[in-house]
Amino acid sequence: MIRSRPAGSRAVVLDLDADAEPAQIASAVHLLAEQLGVALTEVVPGAQTVLVAATDRAGLQHLLAALPRLPSAPAAAETTGAVLELAARYDGPDLEHVARATGLSVEQVVHRHSAVVYRSAFSGFAPGFAYLSGLDPALRLPRRETPRTAVPAGSLAVADGWTAVYPRRTPGGWHLLGTVVVPVFDLQADPPALLGPGQCVRFIPST
Amino acid sequence: MRALHTVHVTSWLEVLDPGLLTTVQDAGRPGLAHLGVPASGALDRPSARLANRLVGNDEDAAVLECTGSGPTLRAGRGGALVCVTGAPAPVHVAGRTCDVGVALWVPAGEVLRVGPASAGLRSYVAVRGGLLVEPVLGSRSYDVLSGLGPAPLAAGQRLPVGPTSGTVPAADVVPLPDLDAEPVLALVLGPRDDWFVPEAALLLTTARWTVTADSNRIGVRLAGPPLVRRRHEQLPPEGVVTGSVQVPADGQPVLLFADHPTTGGYPVLAVVEEDALAAAAQARPGSTLRFTAGHRS
Numbered sequence: 001m002i003r004s005r006p007a008g009s010r011a012v013v014l015d016l017d018a019d020a021e022p023a024q025i026a027s028a029v030h031l032l033a034e035q036l037g038v039a040l041t042e043v044v045p046g047a048q049t050v051l052v053a054a055t056d057r058a059g060l061q062h063l064l065a066a067l068p069r070l071p072s073a074p075a076a077a078e079t080t081g082a083v084l085e086l087a088a089r090y091d092g093p094d095l096e097h098v099a100r101a102t103g104l105s106v107e108q109v110v111h112r113h114s115a116v117v118y119r120s121a122f123s124g125f126a127p128g129f130a131y132l133s134g135l136d137p138a139l140r141l142p143r144r145e146t147p148r149t150a151v152p153a154g155s156l157a158v159a160d161g162w163t164a165v166y167p168r169r170t171p172g173g174w175h176l177l178g179t180v181v182v183p184v185f186d187l188q189a190d191p192p193a194l195l196g197p198g199q200c201v202r203f204i205p206s207t
Numbered sequence: 208m209r210a211l212h213t214v215h216v217t218s219w220l221e222v223l224d225p226g227l228l229t230t231v232q233d234a235g236r237p238g239l240a241h242l243g244v245p246a247s248g249a250l251d252r253p254s255a256r257l258a259n260r261l262v263g264n265d266e267d268a269a270v271l272e273c274t275g276s277g278p279t280l281r282a283g284r285g286g287a288l289v290c291v292t293g294a295p296a297p298v299h300v301a302g303r304t305c306d307v308g309v310a311l312w313v314p315a316g317e318v319l320r321v322g323p324a325s326a327g328l329r330s331y332v333a334v335r336g337g338l339l340v341e342p343v344l345g346s347r348s349y350d351v352l353s354g355l356g357p358a359p360l361a362a363g364q365r366l367p368v369g370p371t372s373g374t375v376p377a378a379d380v381v382p383l384p385d386l387d388a389e390p391v392l393a394l395v396l397g398p399r400d401d402w403f404v405p406e407a408a409l410l411l412t413t414a415r416w417t418v419t420a421d422s423n424r425i426g427v428r429l430a431g432p433p434l435v436r437r438r439h440e441q442l443p444p445e446g447v448v449t450g451s452v453q454v455p456a457d458g459q460p461v462l463l464f465a466d467h468p469t470t471g472g473y474p475v476l477a478v479v480e481e482d483a484l485a486a487a488a489q490a491r492p493g494s495t496l497r498f499t500a501g502h503r504s
Contacts, residue, residue, distance in 0.1 A: 005398030008478035009501075011448045013398040026241065042240045044446030046470055051240075051446025123243035124444055124470030127353050130243075131444070187343060187355075193242040 002067060010060050011042075011053035014067075018048065022122060023198035026050050028071045029063075038063045045122040045197045047131070081200070083117055086165075088156050088203040090114075092176035094144075098158065101141055110205055112136040113177060118163060120199040128167035128185025130195035135163050147173030154180050156203065165195070178203075217336060218368045219283035223318065225360035226278040230424075231338055234267035236346035236355075240446060240469040247350040248465050250424060250488035251329050253384075254293035258333035261290040261310050263375035268337030269347040271360070273330040277321025278360055280332075282313040287368060288335035288375065289313055294327030294386060294489060308381050310335075327386035327489035336369035351424045352466040389415075389494070390486035392479045393501040394452065399442070399474035403454070407434040411452065411460070411476060412498045420492040424466040426453075427487060429496075433458030434476060444470045450479040452498075462487055 002025075003015040016025055022045035029052055033040050038059040044051040054060035090110045099106045118132035135158060143159045148171060151157070155166040157174035166172060167185035180203070184194040195201060232255060235248025249255035249272055256266040271278065277296055291298050291307045298305045301317040307330075313319045324330055340347050340357040349356040360366075396408055416429040434454050447453065451463045453473045462479060464487075479487065480501060490496050 006395055006478075007398045007448050007475065008395050008450055009480060011478075013445060041237055042446070042448075044240045044469060046445030047443030049443075049445040051448065053448060122444065122446075122470060123241060124468060125243065127239075127244045127355065128242060191242060192239075192244070192344060197241055 002070070004064055004067065007051060007053075010055070010057050011051060012060065012064065013046075014050045014052060016048055016050065020048075021119075022046060022048065022050050023120065025070070026197060032066060032070055033063055036062055036066055047122060084194070084199060084201040085204050086180050086182055086201060087206040088114070088178050088180050089207065090156075090178040090205055092156065092178045094175040095177055098139065098141065098175050098177065102138055104138065109139065109177070112139055113158070113163065114203050114205050117200050117202050120195040120197050120201065122197055123193065126167055126170055128193040128195070129164060130184070130193070130197070130199070132163045132195070132201065133161065135161050137161075141175060143173040144175065147171055151176065152179070154183070156180050167193075217370045218285040218287060219365040220287060220319075220334060220338075220368060221281040221283060222278060222360050222362055222364045222366065223281055224279040225362055226273050226321065227276045228274040229278045229360040230272050230349040230351075231269050231340050231357050231360075231366075232272040232348045233269040233346055235348045235465060236344045239344065243469050244344065244355070245350050245352055245466050245469060246449060247346065247348040247356065247424075249331065249348070250464055251293050251331065251485040253485050254329075255331045255333070257308075257381065258290045258292040258331045259337075260376065261292070261308070261378060261381065262288050262333050262335040263371070263373050264333060264335060264337050268333065269340065270334075270338065271332040273321055273324075273332065275328060276323040277330050277332065279318060279320045280366075281318050282315055283365070283368070284315050286315045286317075287313045287319075288371075289319055290333050291321055291330055292333075292383065293329050293331040294324035295383070296324045296330045297322035308383050309378070310375060328491045329488055334368050335375070336371045339367040339369040350466045352468060384486070386489050390483070390490055390496045392483040392487055392496060392498050394450075394477040394479045394483075394498050395501055396477045397475075398478075400476055402436055402438045402442070402474040403476055404435045404437050407436075407476060408500070410434060412500050415495045415497055416460070418490045418492050418494050418496065422492060424464050426464050426467055427462045427490065429460050429462065431459070434460060436474070438474075442472050442474050444472045447471045447475055448478060450481060450484055451475040452477045452479065464488065
């Protein structure tokens, strides 16, 4: 059951069930709009929602009326596509702190973090910053009490139930486990973000 | 790394003084919010479009957005046909006083000066041919949140100007909006109005809100009676649209502009209608504005 909440005259926030994958619903919304000939300006997955903005109010109403016909989410295997493998140096300044706080050894932290295939759930904070879901619950920690004023570009980090790669040097409150050398946001690439919603990724420990 | 980019620069504007904060803006880069890229673009879109029309440009050509007080520019070889719209400001060409809202010829080597706005906040300067700075992700807009796009104007810089095409419309006087009146912004409640006590929506549309100095292209921070939440748990981050009235824990609303973060964790009580955003973008720090509830879809 999808509840729609108005976000101005030509956008809605779709409130999803807890077990729905917002990135998959976003793909289904794109598909439905294409079938209906409705032009959308933005489809933005959130943690439990999808924001849908149309070019005009009539288009939005048309889409909302057809929402019950939203194609059911395809099986996860169909949409997963290739798993992106990114080399990661686990040399972050917070690695030992994370080990202490979780009661694990540094080796166990690295192993648990690199054993999982993550899925990009949604973006925010900065261009190319993707919230990756699937973190081992043993690595779940609240954010740092005092955020750093600058986190280096490529920092691989964890906070709450998420892991992420900082696309560029920004302030940041997550725990830094290491570094990913491949840029996750590249203006010359199309699309510019490596980890768009729905993309699956695994981190391969490297030296 | 840089992609080859063919630019037909026919002239330029040299920046002698950048003004308080002057940025290049066009229609922005919408459609990339799912990748965390803000839409950006001119905040008072009707004024930017008007300025372009008055010099015979495509409506969405890149213009200058001046904040508070505008730049001093020298026209390069070939001269420049310019037009100032938006917040009314004293305009001088080669030392002579000129009008806003009309096309002005700046001969080669002569100086255009746009002074402090006498009302409103943001003036726009269009130049015939458009500003041909390097586009980023399909737009020449500078986004203050992400830093994408050409940096704000700096003294000594040369802004490339494109070739001209089409005709310049004949318009003696165009009507300009009254920026002295207190803006009343139409809004639609939601998406998270149910996260607030029922009185919050009424308070939002009856109180008078003061624009604080802590406002920029990301959003306008407003001061007034606190808007109280009914639900106090953390909102899982969700997509937000330009015009959203987001309410942080302190109950003081923030009206989001074009450079806003694409997702946010504060509940949005209401969304201001797009055609009211230009008036909001002209509200000066210290001035007041009000909201009125439009229809609910």
